Amino acid sequence: MGNHSDGSPNHxxxxxxxxxxxxxxxQDPGLPPHRLRLADTDPVAAKRxxxxxxxxxxxxxxxxxxxxxxxxxxxLGDDTTIATIRTQNLLLGxxxxxxxxxxxxxxxxWAKALMPDHEVSEERHAIRTEEDRQAAVRIVDxxxxxTGIKRRPLIRNTLLDAVALAPLPAxxxxxxxxxxxxxxxxxxxxAPDGDKLKRxxxxxxxxxxxxxxxxxxxxxxxxxxxxxxxxxxxxxEKAKAVVLLMRLDPNSLNPSKGRENWSYxxxxxxxxxxxxxxxxVALYEQQTHHLLCPCHQSTFDLTQECKVIxxxxxxxxxxxxxxxxxxxxxxxxxxFREPVGPSYWERDExxxxxNS
Numbered sequence: 557m558g559n560h561s562d563g564s565p566n567h568x569x570x571x572x573x574x575x576x577x578x579x580x581x582x583q584d585p586g587l588p589p590h591r592l593r594l595a596d597t598d599p600v601a602a603k604r605x606x607x608x609x610x611x612x613x614x615x616x617x618x619x620x621x622x623x624x625x626x627x628x629x630x631x632l633g634d635d636t637t638i639a640t641i642r643t644q645n646l647l648l649g650x651x652x653x654x655x656x657x658x659x660x661x662x663x664x665x666w667a668k669a670l671m672p673d674h675e676v677s678e679e680r681h682a683i684r685t686e687e688d689r690q691a692a693v694r695i696v697d698x699x700x701x702x703t704g705i706k707r708r709p710l711i712r713n714t715l716l717d718a719v720a721l722a723p724l725p726a727x728x729x730x731x732x733x734x735x736x737x738x739x740x741x742x743x744x745x746x747a748p749d750g751d752k753l754k755r756x757x758x759x760x761x762x763x764x765x766x767x768x769x770x771x772x773x774x775x776x777x778x779x780x781x782x783x784x785x786x787x788x789x790x791x792x793e794k795a796k797a798v799v800l801l802m803r804l805d806p807n808s809l810n811p812s813k814g815r816e817n818w819s820y821x822x823x824x825x826x827x828x829x830x831x832x833x834x835x836x837v838a839l840y841e842q843q844t845h846h847l848l849c850p851c852h853q854s855t856f857d858l859t860q861e862c863k864v865i866x867x868x869x870x871x872x873x874x875x876x877x878x879x880x881x882x883x884x885x886x887x888x889x890x891x892f893r894e895p896v897g898p899s900y901w902e903r904d905e906x907x908x909x910x911n912s
Contacts, residue, residue, distance in 0.1 A: 587675050590673075590674060590675070593669065593673070595669050595670055602669075602670065605665070605669035605670055606670065606708055606710060606711055607710070608665060608669075609662050609665050609666045609669070609670070609711050609714075610662075610710045610711055610714045612658050612659075612661050612662030612665060613658060613659065613662045613711070613714035613715050613717070613718040614658070614714055614717075614718075615654055615657075615658035615662075616654065616655050616656070616657070616658025616659045616662065616718035616721075616722065617655075617658070617714070617717050617718050617721055618654065618658075619650070619651045619652065619653065619654025619655035619656075619657075619658055620651065620655040620718075620721040620722060620724060620725060621651075621721070622647055622650065622651035622654070623647070623648055623651030623652055623655065623724075623725045623728075624651075624724060624725065624728065625647075626643075626644050626647030626648050626651060627644075627648060627725070627728050628728075630643065630644045630647075632644070648725075651725070652725055655718075655721070655722055655725065656722070658718060659715075659718050659719070659722060662714075662715070662718070663715075666703075666711060670704055670708075670711075671702060671703055671704070672702045740792075741796070741895050741896075741897070742895055743891055744780070744793070744796045744797040744891055744892060744896065745780040745782065745783060745793050745796075745797045746780050746797055746799075746876060746888040746890070746891045746892065747890070747891035748888075748889075748890065748891075749782075753879075753881065753887040753888060753889060754780045754781045754782070754887060754888050755780075755781040755881070755885050755886065755887050755888075756776075756778045756780070756781075756799070756801060756825065756878065756885075756886040756887065756888065757778065757779055757780070757781050757783075758776060758777070758778065758779075759777040759778060759779045759798065760779070760784075761784075762779065762781070762783065762784040764781065764885045764886075765778065765801065765885065765886050766883075766884045766885055766886070767820060767821065767823060767880050767884055767885075767886055768884060770801060770802075770803045770823050770886075771803060772803050772804065772805065772822065773803070773842045774802065774803060775800060775801065775802045775840040776800070776801040776802075777798065777799075777800065777801075777828070777838075778798070778799040778800070778801045778825065779794060779797060779798060779799070780797050780888070783797065795829070796829070796896055796897070797896075798827070798828040798829065798836070799825045799826065799827060799828055799876055800825070800826055800827075800828050800837065800838075800840065800847065801823065801824075801825045801886070802823070802824055802840060802845075802858060803821075803822050803823045803824075804822045804824065804845055804858060804859070805822055806819075806821060806822040808822075808845065808859050809822065809824070809858075809859060810859060810860060810861070811861065812861060815861065815875065815877075817877070817879070818875055818876075818877040818878065818889075819878065820878055820879055820880055820886065823878065823886065824858065824875065824878075825875065825876040825878050825886075825888075826847070826856075826858075826862050826873040826874065826875050826876065827873050827874045827875075827876065827892065827896040827897075829873075829896050829897045829898075830849040830851065830852075830854055830869060830873075830897075830898070831854075831864075831869045831870065831871040831872070831873060831874075831897065831898055832849065832851070832852055832854050832867070832868050832869040832870070832898055833851065833852070833898050834897045834898045835849050835850070835851035835852070836849075837849045837854075837856065837873065838850065845857065845858040845859050846858070846865070847862065847873070849867065849869070852867055852868050852869075853866065853867045854866065854867030854868060854869035855867055856869070856872060856873050861875060862875065874892045874893070874894050874895075874896050875892075875893075876888055876892055877889045877890050877893075
């Protein structure tokens with residue numbers, strides 16, 4: 557006997573009408589009946605919803621103004637405290653949040669409470685004829701009319717104010733990016749001061765380093781001589797000039813042509829700024845002679861002129877040519893021969909500036 561629940565040909569599993577072999581078809585139920593909202597039937601409720609939307613747009617305006625006041629009125633000078641910075645950051649964040657939230661929630665509430673909510677289904681056809689294009693224009697006009705923006709000046713005016721002020725925080729932030737770097741990234745403080753070569757000094761105290769201080773396997777974080785004496789732009793100069801100094805067995809080095817005299821008895825110096833996104837390369841593995849960037853694990857091989865052997869970095873770390881002066885101190889014989897830090901769109905131009 558056949559199984560009555562297995563969907564075999566004797567019993568297909570479908571529902572059939574009594575006394576017939578035709579399968580019963582589900583009828584399209586259509587759209588549910590439209591339910592009017594309170595604002596559709598009560599003018600007082602519609603007016604209240606209109607005021608609520610206007611209040612949300614006004615909240616956006618207030619948020620933008622709070623951002624601008626916090627950005628321009630709070631002065632961050634040399635004597636600025638951490639509390640002042642935190643206060644400004646708090647106001648900037650709250651101002652931006654309310655500016656964006658006010659516009660977004662206002663538009664959503666406007667659409668749900670006041671705009672027509674009739675559900676319509678229709679087939680789509682290619683717009684080809686002039687009549688179809690005119691029909692499309694009429695649809696757009698109908699949409700504008702249905703929003704009620706023409707007959708609701710309170711919503712229209714507050715929306716325009718909110719939208720007009722919303723881009724101002726972004727413009728203020730973009731303006732704070734500062735001028736173009738131009739040649740500023742092409743040179744560092746390692747460039748000789750006339751005939752005087754810059755000594756390599758310890759970071760952060762600025763003590764000069766002798767070649768005899770650097771033993772095999774050791775590593776020094778280095779800054780150029782005179783950096784600590786700067787009163788303006790110190791951090792910017794340090795960000796470009798920080799160097800890692802290490803000593804290897806000279807036989808393990810493989811200098812390329814033209815770099816034979818860039819090291820001294822196995823002592824080499826390389827930029828500390830990763831060529832991926834500019835993080836500090838601060839980890840040195842003595843046994844493998846690898847430098848590691850902790851941000852994205854880019855790994856550089858000291859024995860191969862800091863060639864990238866792992867990770868997302870695309871270029872080796874720039875090498876600083878060094879030598880020893882008459883007193884035994886390590887000095888930079890020149891600036892870096894290529895721009896330090898991550899790749900950027902003007903690198904080729906800056907390399908030409910350096911080499912010239």
